[in-house]
Amino acid sequence: MRLVIAKCSVDYTGRLSAHLPLATRLLMLKSDGSLLIHSDGGSYKPLNWMSPPCTIRTEEPSAEETEAGVQELWRVAHSKTGDQLVVSIYHIEHDSSHNLGVDPGLQKMGAESHLQELMAEQIEMLGAGHTLVRREYMTAIGPVDILARDADGGAVAVEIKRRGEIDGVEQLTRYLELMNRDPGLRPVQGVFAAQEIKPQARTLAEDRGIRCVILDYDEMRGLDDGGSRLF
Structure with missing residues (x-):
């Protein structure tokens, strides 16, 4: 799992459109290809996300985007629906990767x-x-x-x-x-x-x-x- 804390804005296009204005957020990239975008609140629910199967591609920002302060773009495309999530990264405060291994899954007590x-x-x-x-x-x-x-x-x-x-x-x-x-x-x-x-x-x-x-x-x-x- 890769954890990135970055100042970013997010745009989602597809069956619906959504926009997250510029703010500092936690970006979680999981080994199954999914991307989840969290704020410091809202419990477990991400602000936006893309579920697998999807592909993530890093792109160079345009001249206009670079002038606005964008350092890199993450383009996440769903393989079946064609929906896209574009993350505009302005500044990265933390970037780390962790191998969590195989999770045994939730074991319910009191079944x-x-x-x-x-x-x-x-x-x-x-x-x-x-x-x-x-x-x-x-x-x-x-x-x-x-x-x-x-x-x-x-x-x-x-x-x-x-x-x-x-x-x-x-x-x-x-x-x-x-x-x-x-x-x-x-x-x-x-x-x-x-x-x-x-x-x-x-x-x-x-x-x-x-x-x-x-x-x-x-x-x-x-x-x-x-x-x-x-x-």
Whole structure:
């Protein structure tokens, strides 16, 4: 990756036109050919960019551009669309290249599979006397995440999401409808468990007699003692 801090102006032409007036910015040139232009603000979002496949060519400025103070031009052209990004460099304050190596990619913590595994190991989170029957209990339309039994032996179907929304409640409702046709299971209670449950989803779940449970991923992993918090 090449990092350049330069006083520059930027012009984009193609499906739309855009102009960035003269200012000091960070220019990021990545090994995949992309160019991103950042200001000192705006979080992660660049002011403008060109995604691969594209080519970058350095050009000499015209006499008129040189007289205006331009030292060099970067012309970035997209190989498929023909869109162009022209960076007029007036002054370079920093220019460095870095080999970052191969990135292993983002590893999401608290994925639904992790939450399901932890809840299966800590099934008592559902209440005293609950026991695990199995994970991924298959129905005619797909597997419900966990099938358990409560202290009285009643069947409990648990659907787990990272973020609980209405679609998840509808999914669990369909599972419950099928499972309650099985005389060996019915009546089946429903539990909708997630790290966060949207108010509309909670309202729908409670209206259908489905219990909602909030999951604390760190606490389930033993990294956070919820009982010792002040708030």
